[in-house]
Amino acid sequence: MKLKSFKILSLVASLLFFASSCVKTDSYAGPDASLHGNIIEEGSKNNVQTCTGNFSIRLEQLSWDSTPTPQDIPVSYDGSYQNTKLFSGHYRVSIHGGAFWPVAPEEMDITSASIKDFTLTPYVVINNFTAVMTDSTTLKLNFDIDAPVAGIPKVLEIQPYVNTTQVVGPGASIFDFSDLKKITVNKEWSDFTPADKSREIIIEDMVPGRIFYVRVGVKFDNNDKSSNLSQIIKITVPGR
């Protein structure tokens, strides 16, 4: 009996103790702000074509600390981005990674439903991209590469990306149809011949009866070896 009452007493005491720690609530506002926007290509005014992990929007909350820990919002494959759980405050917003001419960071206040679009000039644009089945299992890709501004980093590789979903690009592709078809270029843009700029890639042994999503990319020897990417084309391989 004595032991039992001691147990009850200690339970009550510890509950009181724990409860007392809840008395002081923190006075910080919740993550009530959000930021979204589009990444627009300078020339065409369309959203830039990108892919998972290619580049991101970097936020640094200067109103919190002069050397804040950066927070990156990945840009989705259609060239838009958003984060709906941000803390209101003054931020430095910049573009982290990607195959673009650099854009200066901007400082802005982020509150609820803030919008920030970026306009970028890619190192190269991929025009006239076509993908056609030349026979029942062979896919032919044609495209032209153009650099809007001279002086771009060295081009490392040109390669197709094929996947079974529309999430397709570097890091999301079928090895045999993509990496094995990689063209190693390793050339400065100034050394590109007209033939180098107008490419054809043949992918054999596509699986009959399947749907594939295909695009091509040009990879640069820049800081993060990122790529400029074409639009995505949906291909239906005829069934047997």
Place this chain on the structure above:
Amino acid sequence: MKKRLLNIVAGCLLLASCQKLDIPPVNILSDQDVFTSEAGINAYLATVYRKLPIEDFTYRPDGRNDGVGNVGFNLHHEWEHFYCEGAADGEMVGPYGGVDIAGGFGYWPYASIRDVNYFIETLPKYASNFTGDKVSNLLGEAHFLRAYYYFAMAKRYGGIPIIKVVQHYPQQTIEELQVPRNTEEEVWNFIGDDLDTAYQMMGETSAKERANKYVAMALKSRAMLYAGSIARYGSQVFVDGEARSQGFVGISADKAAGYYQKAIDAAKMLEGHYQLYRTKADKIENYVNVFLDPASSENILVRSFYAGDPERNHSFDATFSPNSDMNYMTSGGLSRAYPTLEFVQHFNSFDFVTNADGTPRRYNNQGDMAQGLEPRLRATVYFPGDVLRGQVFDVQAGIYPSFSGTAADEVAKPVGSRSFILSGDHTTLRNGRLIIGKAGMYPPAFGNDNNTRTGFYVRKYIDYTKSISAVNLFTSTTPWIEFRYAEILLNRAEADIETNQTDDALKCINDLRDRAGAALASVGDMTVSTVRNERCKELAFENHYWWDIKRWRIADQLLNNTHFHGLMPYYVESENKYIFLKELELFNRNYYFDKKFYYEAMPGGELATNPNLYPNNPGH
């Protein structure tokens, strides 16, 4: 009665306690206890040596959560030695899913550096307790140790704060204690200077686990070689960023030659004091024993391991040879990391496994394939047909009932349309013959990597003298050789070739090649790539390659969505022959090295406590 007695005792205790209160605490070792005797000093330095960032068998390059966050060195009860650098950089394929070690584990050894700084500040006060040049020797040793800690940070982060004195809190303000980063160049120069001091103060001999003046020069040759290549190649391949423009990472290219020359000068200091190990006439046996003979004339600094205590021994023997779940070559443990075809191709193209017409060459016995290869390679890697502890490396990927056509055509066939028989069991027979052999590979779909994924097993450092029953987890005591003379020759040769001193480089390379049983080089062969290739061969699996391909700034080309290969042995039933096919390793993993990995990110926790560590390294 009893109660009164207690009262009296309590009263006495109370009175006694009043007698003298102001005594030094008896449960804490004071400087007086430590610094007045050699035993005290040894105990102090033992901790510093134990924490020294030597990347030995037990080092885990990506760190492991040890209850106090991620730790890479001195892990508690670590046995999974296949989580090694070699398993992430392409020397081997292993448990890592790719280049998983590039982030490091936030190594930040300023507590240990403080121990060294404290030693340097305190020992002179007790100098009268020692005779002769003992104090000078010990202080020299401390400078070596400090340089070693800074070396381990410089190769990860570039410029970090140089702290040469003991910091005091709360006597010093927080602002004073938030020391800013030094430039990368300042850090490498500081390391060089500390090692020069160490060289001048230390004697010529030491216990094999402790430094002497030549050990200091061994580290200097390595460190200055690193600095030279960072200056030369880091100015060609880099990620732009604030840290680079402010000099916290990167060294200007015109400094390269100076560092290389320092590496050569330091390496030459060891000449005549250490020799390459040449004890056995048989070149393979001799090279195997380089790593097992504790009396090797090549050893400059080792870390010893001791039997009995799991925290002071290691498990290398039980984690790199096949157990095959049947105690085949070990009586416990398992292996998970295997040399790649790309690694063995540093020695030989292995094109000889294919005939001129493209068909696979037929071998009567499994072991015939490796005959005639360079002895050093045979001593570094176990090939199919080799024997360890009386058991054969009986490695097969499967059995072909019959085989026709070329190797290339066969390998190019889609998975599933190849006709060989495979098995997920080491005891399954086909017509009286094991399908995959007792050391052979599981089918890819099994996802089991406890046997080779490439056809090869590691041989370097495997103690062949132990019996099977003696090989288990926590039973290995083979010392780790941190510095051996072969590396010094390679440091010298590389710095030589980078500064056009070809004759000296040739001399070093041929010393190594002669011992290795390899064909000697001529002046015409001597290029940067020859010397680098020699380094890859000689120092394989010794935790050099990762740092080498980083400082040469070629990791982003070598590990560019790379898939590694093996040399898969098959038995052809209809012909009673063996064939070998170059194929993707069983797990077909992808290895990608991002350029920003040339420097690790400054540890996040440290950035939070010291804003002066900003800017963070480029790309992070």
